[in-house]
Amino acid sequence: MDEAQLRSLTPGVLAVLVRRGADFAAAEDAVQDALVEAVHSWPADPPRDAKGWLVTVAWRKFLDAARADTARRRREDRVDDEPPPGPTPSADDTLQLYFLCAHPSLTPSSAVALTLRAVGGLTTRQIAQAYLVPEATMAQRISRAKRTVSGVRLDRPGDVATVLRVLYLVFNEGYSGDIDLAAEAIRLTRQLAAAIDHPEAAGLLALMLLHHARRAARTAPDGSLVPLAEQDRGRWDTASIAEGIEILQAALARDRLGEFQAQAAIAALHADAPTAEETDWVQIVEWYDELTRLTDNPVVRLNRAVAVGEADGAQAGLAALAELDDSLPRHTAVAAHLHERAGDRPTAARLYAEAARKAPNLAERDHLTRQAARLNAYQ
C-alpha cells in the first residue's frame, strides 16, 4: 500500500472515531498519530485489514490522550474502553468531514489546511512545507481551525460550493516541496465526486484533470511559461484528457450547468484541438458567454475578449476589451496580445513591458518581459 492509498483511508477512520463519541479535534489528532505509526510499522509488518488496524490504533491513541487529559485536569469523567456500537460509517460520513473542514466559519487558508490534514491525511509538516510556512505556524492554523469548528454538528449537509472552492484553491497551489498539491486535490475531488451526486463536483474534477493533463507542456525545461498556443500537444496526457471529457459529458448531460462545468468545457475544447489553429474559438466564446451568465466575474470577461479576438479577429477582441475596466489584473497583458494580433507591434511591445511590471507572479512577469523584448527586436 502506498502513501496515497494509506491516506485515502483517513476520512473513514476519522468518521468511525467521531461516531464512537470522540470529539473531532481529539479524533483527528489520534488518526494522525495512527497514520504515522502505520508509515513506520507497515513496511515490515503489513496488516491484513488496513482500515481495521488504523481504527484500532487510532482509538487506542484517542483513549491514551483522553486519559492523560483527564488525569491532568484531575477530573473523574471517564471514557469507556469498549467502543459503543454504532452504525457502520458510510460515504456520508466522509462527506460530512468535507463539509466540516470547509465550514463557512473558517478562513480560506484554515479550511485548506484542515481539509488537507483531516480529509487528506497529510501531516502538519507536509502541509507547512507545501505552503512554505514554518511548521509551528501551520500547527497553530490547524488547531485554531479545529477549535472554530468544534461546536459544529455533523448532522446536516453543508454547502457543496464551499467544499469545491477549497479543493479548487488546493489544486491551484500546484507543486512545491514533496507534496504534489494538484495531484492531492484531484484525489480528494475524485473521492468527493464518488460520495456525492453533484454535477459541479464532477465538473471540478473534469476541470482539474483537463488542466493537469497539460502540466508537462506548460513549462519549458528552464522553468519558463509556455503559452497554450505554443505548447507541444504531444506532451499532453491523453488518458487524463479522455477521463476529464468523459466525466464532463456525463455531468453536462444532467442539465444542471455550473461554473466548473463551463470552465471544464472550455478546457475540453482546447484539449480537443489537434493544433492551436484548429481550436473551436466560436464555441469557446459561447461558453464564456455562458460563464458570464453564471458568474459575473471580470476575469471571465477578460478571457472572453481573448476568445473573441481569436473567433472574430483582433479588432473585435479590442472592442470587447474596451468595455472592461482597465484596472483589472492582466488587462494590460490582454491588450498587448490583441494589439500584436492586430499588427500594431510598437503598441504591443509597450503594453507587454507595462504588463510585466504589474504581473502577479514571476513566471508571468518573465514571459511578458520576453514578449516585449521579442517585439522590440523588430524595431
Added chain:
Amino acid sequence: MAKYLLLKHYRGAPAPVNNIPMDKWTPEEISAHIQYMNDFAARLEKTGEFVDGQALAPEGQWVRYDGEGRPPVTDGPFAETKDLIAGWMIIDVDSHERAVELAGELSAAPGAGGRPIHEWLEVRPFLAAPPTIPECAIHG
C-alpha cells in the same frame, strides 16, 4: 493565502508621528517596545500567519563582480544611501486588507512616553507561483 513582507527602515521612510529617537527613550520604554514586537510575532504564530521575522544591522557593504579570477569589489557603506532597511517580518495572510491591518498594528509599537510611534512600514506582496489553472487565456 498570500505572503507579504513588512519592511521596517532605519531611514528612508517618512517621519513617524512620535519621532523621538530610541536612544532618547527610557530603558523601560525600550523594553516595552521590544516586548510589543515579540508579543506581536507570538500572536501571529498563534493565528497561523507568521512566517519569519529578522532584524538587520545598519552596516552593510556594496559588492560587485570584478572580472574572471578577481575578487569581488567591495565599497561603502555609503552615507547618502537613502533607504536603510532595519528588518522585516514575513506574514502569510488571506487578504491584502489583513496584511495592511497587521502592518498598522505593528506600527503602533510604543515609543517615547509609552505612546505609539506611528512608524511607517512598507507592505510588499511576494510574487507567487503561477496558478495551476491559468487566470488568463493568453497564457493557457
